[in-house]
Amino acid sequence: MAQRRRGLLAVTASCIVMLVTSCIDLTAVREWSKTSLEATQYNEIVTTYANTPERLKRYDPSGSWDDQIALRKNQAEALRQILSVVSDYMAALATLSADSTVDYHKDVDALTTAVGKLNAGISKDTLGAVGSLVKAVLGAAARAYQAKQVVSIVEQANAPLQAILRGELREIVAQDFRRDLMIEQTEIGGYYKNLLRTGNPSAAAREALVEWKEVRLEQNAKQLKAVDAYLEVLAKVAEGHQKLYDNRNKLDAKTLIKDLFSLVVELRKQIKILAES
Amino acid sequence: MNMALTTEEARTIADAFLEAAKGVDEYLDANFQQISRAEYEFLNESFKTLLRVAAFATTVAVGLAIDALEEPATKLTNVIEQTKEKIKELQAVGRVIRFVAGLADLAAGIMAKNPNAIVASVTNLGNLIEDSESDIDGCDVSVEEATSDEELPASQGGVV
Numbered sequence: 001m002a003q004r005r006r007g008l009l010a011v012t013a014s015c016i017v018m019l020v021t022s023c024i025d026l027t028a029v030r031e032w033s034k035t036s037l038e039a040t041q042y043n044e045i046v047t048t049y050a051n052t053p054e055r056l057k058r059y060d061p062s063g064s065w066d067d068q069i070a071l072r073k074n075q076a077e078a079l080r081q082i083l084s085v086v087s088d089y090m091a092a093l094a095t096l097s098a099d100s101t102v103d104y105h106k107d108v109d110a111l112t113t114a115v116g117k118l119n120a121g122i123s124k125d126t127l128g129a130v131g132s133l134v135k136a137v138l139g140a141a142a143r144a145y146q147a148k149q150v151v152s153i154v155e156q157a158n159a160p161l162q163a164i165l166r167g168e169l170r171e172i173v174a175q176d177f178r179r180d181l182m183i184e185q186t187e188i189g190g191y192y193k194n195l196l197r198t199g200n201p202s203a204a205a206r207e208a209l210v211e212w213k214e215v216r217l218e219q220n221a222k223q224l225k226a227v228d229a230y231l232e233v234l235a236k237v238a239e240g241h242q243k244l245y246d247n248r249n250k251l252d253a254k255t256l257i258k259d260l261f262s263l264v265v266e267l268r269k270q271i272k273i274l275a276e277s
Numbered sequence: 278m279n280m281a282l283t284t285e286e287a288r289t290i291a292d293a294f295l296e297a298a299k300g301v302d303e304y305l306d307a308n309f310q311q312i313s314r315a316e317y318e319f320l321n322e323s324f325k326t327l328l329r330v331a332a333f334a335t336t337v338a339v340g341l342a343i344d345a346l347e348e349p350a351t352k353l354t355n356v357i358e359q360t361k362e363k364i365k366e367l368q369a370v371g372r373v374i375r376f377v378a379g380l381a382d383l384a385a386g387i388m389a390k391n392p393n394a395i396v397a398s399v400t401n402l403g404n405l406i407e408d409s410e411s412d413i414d415g416c417d418v419s420v421e422e423a424t425s426d427e428e429l430p431a432s433q434g435g436v437v
Contacts, residue, residue: 060329085354152363168346176339186328190325197317
Protein backbone atom coordinates (compact mmCIF):
# COMPACT_ATOMS: atom_id res chain seq x y z
CA MET A 1 0.00 0.00 0.00
CA ALA A 2 2.80 2.35 1.01
CA GLN A 3 4.64 1.47 -2.21
CA ARG A 4 1.52 2.25 -4.24
CA ARG A 5 1.20 5.65 -2.54
CA ARG A 6 4.85 6.42 -3.24
CA GLY A 7 4.22 5.53 -6.90
CA LEU A 8 1.21 7.80 -7.02
CA LEU A 9 3.26 10.58 -5.45
CA ALA A 10 5.95 10.14 -8.10
CA VAL A 11 3.32 10.29 -10.90
CA THR A 12 1.84 13.46 -9.37
CA ALA A 13 5.30 15.02 -9.20
CA SER A 14 5.96 14.13 -12.85
CA CYS A 15 2.65 15.70 -13.90
CA ILE A 16 3.52 18.90 -12.05
CA VAL A 17 6.98 19.00 -13.68
CA MET A 18 5.30 18.55 -17.10
CA LEU A 19 2.99 21.44 -16.26
CA VAL A 20 6.03 23.53 -15.37
CA THR A 21 7.93 22.73 -18.54
CA SER A 22 4.90 23.50 -20.72
CA CYS A 23 4.85 27.13 -19.49
CA ILE A 24 5.21 30.07 -21.87
CA ASP A 25 8.78 30.89 -22.82
CA LEU A 26 9.29 34.65 -22.98
CA THR A 27 12.97 34.53 -24.05
CA ALA A 28 12.28 35.90 -27.55
CA VAL A 29 10.11 38.72 -26.18
CA ARG A 30 12.83 39.61 -23.68
CA GLU A 31 15.68 39.56 -26.23
CA TRP A 32 13.72 41.61 -28.74
CA SER A 33 12.67 44.25 -26.17
CA LYS A 34 16.21 44.48 -24.75
CA THR A 35 17.70 44.99 -28.22
CA SER A 36 14.98 47.50 -29.11
CA LEU A 37 15.80 49.39 -25.92
CA GLU A 38 19.49 49.50 -26.84
CA ALA A 39 18.76 50.57 -30.43
CA THR A 40 16.39 53.41 -29.55
CA GLN A 41 18.96 54.79 -27.11
CA TYR A 42 21.33 55.65 -29.99
CA ASN A 43 19.70 59.04 -30.47
CA GLU A 44 22.76 61.05 -31.53
CA ILE A 45 20.78 62.08 -34.63
CA VAL A 46 18.73 64.36 -32.38
CA THR A 47 21.90 66.17 -31.26
CA THR A 48 23.02 66.41 -34.90
CA TYR A 49 19.70 68.09 -35.75
CA ALA A 50 19.88 70.44 -32.75
CA ASN A 51 23.40 71.54 -33.72
CA THR A 52 22.75 72.11 -37.44
CA PRO A 53 22.21 75.91 -37.12
CA GLU A 54 25.55 76.20 -35.31
CA ARG A 55 27.27 74.30 -38.11
CA LEU A 56 25.44 76.35 -40.76
CA LYS A 57 26.62 79.53 -39.02
CA ARG A 58 30.16 78.47 -39.90
CA TYR A 59 29.31 78.71 -43.64
CA ASP A 60 26.88 81.63 -43.40
CA PRO A 61 27.94 83.88 -40.51
CA SER A 62 25.77 86.78 -41.67
CA GLY A 63 22.54 84.86 -41.03
CA SER A 64 20.65 85.30 -37.76
CA TRP A 65 20.97 81.80 -36.39
CA ASP A 66 20.66 82.43 -32.64
CA ASP A 67 16.86 82.06 -32.53
CA GLN A 68 17.15 78.80 -34.46
CA ILE A 69 19.82 77.53 -32.09
CA ALA A 70 17.60 78.23 -29.05
CA LEU A 71 14.46 76.78 -30.66
CA ARG A 72 16.17 73.59 -31.72
CA LYS A 73 17.71 73.12 -28.28
CA ASN A 74 14.18 72.99 -26.82
CA GLN A 75 12.94 70.75 -29.62
CA ALA A 76 15.83 68.33 -29.06
CA GLU A 77 14.90 68.10 -25.39
CA ALA A 78 11.28 67.30 -26.27
CA LEU A 79 12.36 64.69 -28.84
CA ARG A 80 14.72 63.03 -26.37
CA GLN A 81 11.84 62.80 -23.89
CA ILE A 82 9.61 61.14 -26.49
CA LEU A 83 12.38 58.69 -27.38
CA SER A 84 12.96 57.98 -23.70
CA VAL A 85 9.27 57.07 -23.38
CA VAL A 86 9.81 54.44 -26.10
CA SER A 87 13.02 53.23 -24.37
CA ASP A 88 11.29 53.13 -20.96
CA TYR A 89 8.51 51.04 -22.43
CA MET A 90 11.00 48.57 -23.93
CA ALA A 91 12.82 48.41 -20.58
CA ALA A 92 9.53 47.69 -18.77
CA LEU A 93 8.66 44.97 -21.29
CA ALA A 94 12.14 43.43 -20.92
CA THR A 95 11.80 43.41 -17.12
CA LEU A 96 8.35 41.88 -17.24
CA SER A 97 9.54 39.12 -19.57
CA ALA A 98 12.77 38.43 -17.65
CA ASP A 99 13.38 35.10 -15.87
CA SER A 100 14.56 36.85 -12.72
CA THR A 101 11.61 39.21 -12.19
CA VAL A 102 10.53 37.12 -9.21
CA ASP A 103 12.70 34.73 -7.20
CA TYR A 104 10.92 32.54 -4.66
CA HIS A 105 13.96 30.37 -3.90
CA LYS A 106 14.76 31.97 -0.54
CA ASP A 107 11.16 31.72 0.69
CA VAL A 108 10.92 28.06 -0.29
CA ASP A 109 14.28 27.24 1.31
CA ALA A 110 13.16 28.94 4.53
CA LEU A 111 9.93 26.95 4.52
CA THR A 112 11.54 23.56 3.88
CA THR A 113 14.06 24.28 6.66
CA ALA A 114 11.18 25.14 9.00
CA VAL A 115 9.27 21.96 8.05
CA GLY A 116 12.46 19.92 8.61
CA LYS A 117 12.70 21.29 12.14
CA LEU A 118 9.19 20.00 12.94
CA ASN A 119 10.65 16.49 13.36
CA ALA A 120 7.70 15.09 11.42
CA GLY A 121 9.71 12.10 10.29
CA ILE A 122 10.30 13.37 6.77
CA SER A 123 13.66 12.34 5.38
CA LYS A 124 16.12 14.96 4.16
CA ASP A 125 15.90 13.55 0.62
CA THR A 126 12.11 13.86 0.57
CA LEU A 127 12.28 17.37 1.96
CA GLY A 128 14.87 18.36 -0.66
CA ALA A 129 12.74 16.89 -3.45
CA VAL A 130 9.66 18.71 -2.17
CA GLY A 131 11.59 22.00 -2.04
CA SER A 132 12.76 21.62 -5.65
CA LEU A 133 9.26 20.71 -6.79
CA VAL A 134 7.70 23.69 -5.03
CA LYS A 135 10.33 26.07 -6.49
CA ALA A 136 9.59 24.75 -9.97
CA VAL A 137 5.83 25.06 -9.52
CA LEU A 138 6.07 28.59 -8.14
CA GLY A 139 8.43 29.58 -10.95
CA ALA A 140 5.98 28.23 -13.53
CA ALA A 141 3.04 30.00 -11.91
CA ALA A 142 5.03 33.25 -11.79
CA ARG A 143 5.95 32.91 -15.48
CA ALA A 144 2.30 32.32 -16.35
CA TYR A 145 1.42 35.49 -14.43
CA GLN A 146 4.22 37.42 -16.21
CA ALA A 147 3.02 36.20 -19.63
CA LYS A 148 -0.49 37.40 -18.78
CA GLN A 149 0.86 40.85 -17.85
CA VAL A 150 2.99 40.99 -21.02
CA VAL A 151 -0.15 40.36 -23.08
CA SER A 152 -1.98 43.08 -21.16
CA ILE A 153 0.66 45.79 -21.71
CA VAL A 154 1.31 44.83 -25.34
CA GLU A 155 -2.43 45.22 -25.95
CA GLN A 156 -2.55 48.66 -24.36
CA ALA A 157 0.73 49.97 -25.76
CA ASN A 158 0.46 48.94 -29.39
CA ALA A 159 -1.74 51.79 -30.67
CA PRO A 160 0.24 54.69 -29.10
CA LEU A 161 3.59 53.01 -29.86
CA GLN A 162 2.71 52.52 -33.55
CA ALA A 163 1.42 56.12 -33.68
CA ILE A 164 4.83 57.31 -32.49
CA LEU A 165 7.09 54.95 -34.44
CA ARG A 166 5.22 54.90 -37.74
CA GLY A 167 3.74 58.40 -37.42
CA GLU A 168 5.32 61.80 -36.85
CA LEU A 169 8.57 60.54 -35.27
CA ARG A 170 9.31 58.59 -38.42
CA GLU A 171 8.44 61.63 -40.57
CA ILE A 172 10.67 63.91 -38.48
CA VAL A 173 13.63 61.57 -39.03
CA ALA A 174 12.82 60.63 -42.63
CA GLN A 175 11.92 64.08 -43.90
CA ASP A 176 13.13 66.81 -41.56
CA PHE A 177 16.42 65.37 -40.28
CA ARG A 178 17.33 64.18 -43.78
CA ARG A 179 16.44 67.55 -45.35
CA ASP A 180 18.40 69.32 -42.66
CA LEU A 181 21.52 67.37 -43.61
CA MET A 182 20.85 67.98 -47.32
CA ILE A 183 20.68 71.72 -46.55
CA GLU A 184 24.07 71.44 -44.84
CA GLN A 185 25.49 69.38 -47.69
CA THR A 186 24.38 72.05 -50.21
CA GLU A 187 25.74 74.80 -47.95
CA ILE A 188 29.14 73.06 -47.62
CA GLY A 189 29.38 72.70 -51.41
CA GLY A 190 28.43 76.32 -52.03
CA TYR A 191 30.77 77.66 -49.33
CA TYR A 192 33.89 75.90 -50.57
CA LYS A 193 33.10 76.58 -54.24
CA ASN A 194 32.67 80.27 -53.40
CA LEU A 195 36.05 80.35 -51.63
CA LEU A 196 37.72 78.65 -54.57
CA ARG A 197 36.05 80.95 -57.11
CA THR A 198 36.44 84.31 -55.42
CA GLY A 199 39.26 83.91 -52.89
CA ASN A 200 41.97 83.63 -55.55
CA PRO A 201 43.77 80.93 -53.50
CA SER A 202 47.28 79.66 -54.06
CA ALA A 203 47.72 76.11 -55.34
CA ALA A 204 48.43 74.91 -51.79
CA ALA A 205 45.41 76.74 -50.36
CA ARG A 206 43.27 75.29 -53.15
CA GLU A 207 44.40 71.77 -52.22
CA ALA A 208 43.67 72.40 -48.56
CA LEU A 209 40.20 73.77 -49.35
CA VAL A 210 39.34 70.78 -51.52
CA GLU A 211 40.48 68.47 -48.74
CA TRP A 212 38.46 70.31 -46.08
CA LYS A 213 35.41 70.19 -48.28
CA GLU A 214 35.83 66.41 -48.56
CA VAL A 215 36.20 66.06 -44.77
CA ARG A 216 33.02 68.07 -44.13
CA LEU A 217 31.07 66.18 -46.78
CA GLU A 218 32.24 62.84 -45.34
CA GLN A 219 30.96 63.86 -41.89
CA ASN A 220 27.69 64.84 -43.49
CA ALA A 221 27.47 61.49 -45.35
CA LYS A 222 28.02 59.60 -42.06
CA GLN A 223 25.24 61.57 -40.41
CA LEU A 224 22.92 60.77 -43.33
CA LYS A 225 23.81 57.09 -42.90
CA ALA A 226 22.85 57.36 -39.21
CA VAL A 227 19.47 58.81 -40.24
CA ASP A 228 18.88 55.77 -42.51
CA ALA A 229 19.95 53.39 -39.73
CA TYR A 230 17.67 55.04 -37.18
CA LEU A 231 14.76 54.84 -39.62
CA GLU A 232 15.41 51.11 -39.91
CA VAL A 233 15.47 50.87 -36.11
CA LEU A 234 12.09 52.61 -35.84
CA ALA A 235 10.66 50.35 -38.56
CA LYS A 236 12.00 47.13 -36.97
CA VAL A 237 10.82 48.07 -33.48
CA ALA A 238 7.36 48.91 -34.85
CA GLU A 239 7.28 45.67 -36.86
CA GLY A 240 8.32 43.59 -33.84
CA HIS A 241 5.72 45.12 -31.58
CA GLN A 242 3.00 44.65 -34.19
CA LYS A 243 3.95 40.96 -34.42
CA LEU A 244 3.80 40.72 -30.62
CA TYR A 245 0.38 42.33 -30.67
CA ASP A 246 -0.90 40.07 -33.47
CA ASN A 247 0.38 36.95 -31.62
CA ARG A 248 -0.32 38.13 -28.07
CA ASN A 249 -2.32 35.02 -27.27
CA LYS A 250 0.45 32.69 -28.47
CA LEU A 251 3.62 34.43 -27.34
CA ASP A 252 5.70 31.27 -27.69
CA ALA A 253 4.50 30.44 -31.21
CA LYS A 254 7.46 29.21 -33.27
CA THR A 255 6.91 31.71 -36.08
CA LEU A 256 6.77 34.64 -33.64
CA ILE A 257 9.98 33.51 -31.89
CA LYS A 258 11.71 33.13 -35.28
CA ASP A 259 10.50 36.55 -36.44
CA LEU A 260 11.55 38.28 -33.21
CA PHE A 261 15.04 36.75 -33.31
CA SER A 262 15.40 37.81 -36.99
CA LEU A 263 14.46 41.35 -35.95
CA VAL A 264 17.06 41.20 -33.16
CA VAL A 265 19.72 40.37 -35.79
CA GLU A 266 18.51 43.25 -38.03
CA LEU A 267 18.50 45.66 -35.08
CA ARG A 268 22.05 44.60 -34.14
CA LYS A 269 23.22 45.54 -37.68
CA GLN A 270 21.69 49.01 -37.36
CA ILE A 271 23.12 49.45 -33.84
CA LYS A 272 26.60 48.80 -35.31
CA ILE A 273 26.07 51.49 -37.97
CA LEU A 274 24.75 53.95 -35.37
CA ALA A 275 27.69 53.24 -33.05
CA GLU A 276 30.16 53.93 -35.86
CA SER A 277 28.53 57.12 -37.12
CA MET B 278 -10.17 81.91 -41.29
CA ASN B 279 -7.41 79.72 -39.81
CA MET B 280 -4.04 80.77 -41.20
CA ALA B 281 -1.96 78.42 -39.06
CA LEU B 282 0.67 76.49 -40.96
CA THR B 283 0.39 72.69 -40.97
CA THR B 284 3.36 70.33 -40.62
CA GLU B 285 2.98 69.24 -44.24
CA GLU B 286 2.86 72.84 -45.50
CA ALA B 287 6.01 73.69 -43.54
CA ARG B 288 7.71 70.62 -45.06
CA THR B 289 6.60 71.57 -48.57
CA ILE B 290 8.02 75.06 -48.08
CA ALA B 291 11.30 73.69 -46.71
CA ASP B 292 11.64 71.25 -49.63
CA ALA B 293 10.82 73.97 -52.17
CA PHE B 294 13.43 76.37 -50.79
CA LEU B 295 16.10 73.67 -50.67
CA GLU B 296 15.36 72.76 -54.30
CA ALA B 297 15.50 76.43 -55.28
CA ALA B 298 18.91 76.79 -53.57
CA LYS B 299 20.18 73.71 -55.42
CA GLY B 300 18.91 75.26 -58.66
CA VAL B 301 20.88 78.48 -58.02
CA ASP B 302 23.97 76.40 -57.13
CA GLU B 303 23.73 74.48 -60.40
CA TYR B 304 23.24 77.72 -62.33
CA LEU B 305 26.37 79.19 -60.72
CA ASP B 306 28.36 76.04 -61.57
CA ALA B 307 27.32 76.29 -65.19
CA ASN B 308 27.54 80.08 -65.66
CA PHE B 309 30.22 81.35 -63.29
CA GLN B 310 32.53 82.33 -66.15
CA GLN B 311 29.77 84.19 -68.05
CA ILE B 312 28.19 86.35 -65.34
CA SER B 313 29.45 89.59 -63.79
CA ARG B 314 30.92 89.77 -60.29
CA ALA B 315 27.84 91.69 -59.07
CA GLU B 316 25.50 89.11 -60.54
CA TYR B 317 27.56 86.36 -58.94
CA GLU B 318 27.45 88.08 -55.52
CA PHE B 319 23.70 88.57 -55.80
CA LEU B 320 23.06 84.94 -56.75
CA ASN B 321 25.43 83.63 -54.09
CA GLU B 322 23.67 85.71 -51.45
CA SER B 323 20.28 84.46 -52.72
CA PHE B 324 21.60 80.89 -52.50
CA LYS B 325 22.40 81.39 -48.80
CA THR B 326 19.05 83.09 -48.10
CA LEU B 327 17.14 80.20 -49.67
CA LEU B 328 19.02 77.73 -47.48
CA ARG B 329 18.33 79.83 -44.37
CA VAL B 330 14.59 79.77 -45.11
CA ALA B 331 14.72 76.00 -45.76
CA ALA B 332 16.40 75.49 -42.36
CA PHE B 333 13.90 77.79 -40.66
CA ALA B 334 10.90 76.00 -42.25
CA THR B 335 12.41 72.67 -41.11
CA THR B 336 12.50 73.94 -37.52
CA VAL B 337 8.82 74.96 -37.85
CA ALA B 338 7.87 71.53 -39.26
CA VAL B 339 9.66 69.68 -36.44
CA GLY B 340 7.96 71.89 -33.83
CA LEU B 341 4.51 71.10 -35.24
CA ALA B 342 5.33 67.38 -35.51
CA ILE B 343 6.48 67.28 -31.87
CA ASP B 344 3.11 68.75 -30.83
CA ALA B 345 1.36 65.89 -32.66
CA LEU B 346 3.47 63.33 -30.77
CA GLU B 347 2.37 64.57 -27.38
CA GLU B 348 -0.86 62.53 -27.20
CA PRO B 349 0.53 59.06 -28.07
CA ALA B 350 3.56 59.72 -25.85
CA THR B 351 1.28 60.48 -22.90
CA LYS B 352 -0.75 57.31 -23.54
CA LEU B 353 2.42 55.23 -23.68
CA THR B 354 3.67 56.82 -20.45
CA ASN B 355 0.46 55.69 -18.74
CA VAL B 356 1.05 52.11 -19.91
CA ILE B 357 4.63 52.26 -18.57
CA GLU B 358 3.36 53.40 -15.17
CA GLN B 359 0.87 50.52 -15.07
CA THR B 360 3.63 48.08 -16.04
CA LYS B 361 5.90 49.31 -13.27
CA GLU B 362 3.04 48.81 -10.81
CA LYS B 363 2.56 45.25 -12.05
CA ILE B 364 6.27 44.50 -11.64
CA LYS B 365 6.12 45.92 -8.11
CA GLU B 366 3.04 43.81 -7.36
CA LEU B 367 4.81 40.72 -8.58
CA GLN B 368 7.67 41.41 -6.21
CA ALA B 369 5.54 42.47 -3.26
CA VAL B 370 6.37 40.92 0.07
CA GLY B 371 2.68 40.46 0.82
CA ARG B 372 2.37 38.13 -2.14
CA VAL B 373 5.28 35.99 -0.97
CA ILE B 374 3.74 35.77 2.52
CA ARG B 375 0.55 34.43 0.97
CA PHE B 376 2.54 31.89 -1.01
CA VAL B 377 4.23 30.72 2.16
CA ALA B 378 0.80 30.26 3.76
CA GLY B 379 -0.17 28.20 0.71
CA LEU B 380 3.04 26.23 0.96
CA ALA B 381 2.14 25.17 4.49
CA ASP B 382 -0.90 23.37 3.03
CA LEU B 383 1.30 21.74 0.46
CA ALA B 384 3.77 20.64 3.12
CA ALA B 385 0.92 19.16 5.16
CA GLY B 386 -0.27 17.23 2.10
CA ILE B 387 3.21 15.88 1.49
CA MET B 388 3.60 14.93 5.13
CA ALA B 389 0.31 13.02 4.91
CA LYS B 390 1.53 11.52 1.58
CA ASN B 391 -1.82 12.49 0.07
CA PRO B 392 -1.46 13.13 -3.70
CA ASN B 393 -4.92 14.71 -3.97
CA ALA B 394 -4.04 17.24 -1.28
CA ILE B 395 -0.75 18.03 -3.06
CA VAL B 396 -2.49 18.65 -6.39
CA ALA B 397 -5.12 20.81 -4.67
CA SER B 398 -2.42 22.85 -2.92
CA VAL B 399 -0.43 23.36 -6.13
CA THR B 400 -3.57 24.43 -8.01
CA ASN B 401 -4.38 26.79 -5.17
CA LEU B 402 -0.89 28.32 -5.36
CA GLY B 403 -1.26 28.87 -9.09
CA ASN B 404 -4.62 30.54 -8.53
CA LEU B 405 -3.16 32.75 -5.83
CA ILE B 406 -0.67 34.18 -8.30
CA GLU B 407 -3.32 34.66 -10.98
CA ASP B 408 -5.93 36.26 -8.75
CA SER B 409 -3.93 38.10 -6.14
CA GLU B 410 -3.95 41.34 -8.16
CA SER B 411 -7.56 41.90 -7.13
CA ASP B 412 -7.04 40.75 -3.54
CA ILE B 413 -4.22 43.03 -2.50
CA ASP B 414 -4.82 46.65 -1.59
CA GLY B 415 -2.52 49.59 -2.37
CA CYS B 416 -0.31 48.77 0.64
CA ASP B 417 0.14 45.10 -0.33
CA VAL B 418 -2.12 44.05 2.54
CA SER B 419 -4.59 41.24 1.90
CA VAL B 420 -8.22 42.32 1.76
CA GLU B 421 -9.91 40.13 4.38
CA GLU B 422 -13.51 41.34 4.18
CA ALA B 423 -14.21 43.28 1.05
CA THR B 424 -17.15 45.75 1.14
CA SER B 425 -19.27 45.62 -1.99
CA ASP B 426 -19.86 48.85 -3.93
CA GLU B 427 -23.54 48.84 -2.94
CA GLU B 428 -22.67 48.76 0.74
CA LEU B 429 -20.28 51.68 0.57
CA PRO B 430 -21.57 54.93 2.16
CA ALA B 431 -22.53 57.76 -0.18
CA SER B 432 -19.78 60.35 -0.68
CA GLN B 433 -20.21 63.74 0.95
CA GLY B 434 -18.73 66.56 -1.10
CA GLY B 435 -18.20 70.24 -0.31
CA VAL B 436 -16.34 72.10 2.40
CA VAL B 437 -17.88 71.88 5.87
